[in-house]
Amino acid sequence: MSPVIGVFALQGNVREHVAMLTQAGAEARPVRRPSELAQVDAMVLPGGESTTMEKLARAFELFEPLQKRIADGMPVFGTCAGMILLANEITGGIAGQETLGGLDVTVRRNAFGRQVDSFEADLEFAAFEAPYHAVFIRAPWVERVGPQVEVLSTVSSGPATGRIVAVRHDRLLATSFHPELTGDARLHGYFAELVREL
Numbered sequence: 001m002s003p004v005i006g007v008f009a010l011q012g013n014v015r016e017h018v019a020m021l022t023q024a025g026a027e028a029r030p031v032r033r034p035s036e037l038a039q040v041d042a043m044v045l046p047g048g049e050s051t052t053m054e055k056l057a058r059a060f061e062l063f064e065p066l067q068k069r070i071a072d073g074m075p076v077f078g079t080c081a082g083m084i085l086l087a088n089e090i091t092g093g094i095a096g097q098e099t100l101g102g103l104d105v106t107v108r109r110n111a112f113g114r115q116v117d118s119f120e121a122d123l124e125f126a127a128f129e130a131p132y133h134a135v136f137i138r139a140p141w142v143e144r145v146g147p148q149v150e151v152l153s154t155v156s157s158g159p160a161t162g163r164i165v166a167v168r169h170d171r172l173l174a175t176s177f178h179p180e181l182t183g184d185a186r187l188h189g190y191f192a193e194l195v196r197e198l
């Protein structure tokens with residue numbers, strides 16, 4: 001049976017993520033309840049507002065089950081706020097903000113500056129032949145990576161040059177930007193491949 005990828009559906013571009021996963025040849029469905037989480041093999045955590053997503057995940061009793069599944073090795077693709085939710089450590093969080101954790105990085109929230117609400121950039125990925133056009137919206141960046149974390153891409157021009165914006169730690173994949181907005185399904189394909197390899 002082909003694996004099923006769930007998309008955290010309490011906030012964010014759920015339909016777009018499902019569409020991109022489908023385009024990448026994966027089976028995908030929204031997840032709002034613990035019973036739905038139990039039926040998927042992997043998860044996408046979309047962008048949104050990480051503090052709100054934490055609250056919603058707790059209110060819908062998904063926070064602890066997600067933490068447990070991540071600790072048990074479930075593959076997760078976190079994008080933007082989803083990257084923040086996966087990080088072991090955050091800077092610029094609100095008082096008491098907690099994450100699901102698992103990804104051994106420190107992520108800075110709203111790192112590109114509040115005046116830079118959103119921007120776009122072409123990124124190089126070793127796994128892709130052509131650059132990946134990325135859309136950043138009040139995006140975080142990665143400030144520290146643990147020894148097991150692979151840096152997949154950094155910003156290559158402008159004031160943020162060298163900043164880490166895509167990482168992989170074993171089965172956890174995370175990007176600072178929104179890969180569901182540009183019609184380019186290569187990152188969803190990369191994640192689907194990682195899920196299939198299990």
Ligand SMILES: NC(=O)CC[C@H](N)C(=O)O
Pocket residue numbers: 046047048049050051079080081082084109110137138139140
């Ligand atoms: N586009 C996004 O996901 C923004 C993330 C948001 N700034 C946060 O801290 O959660």
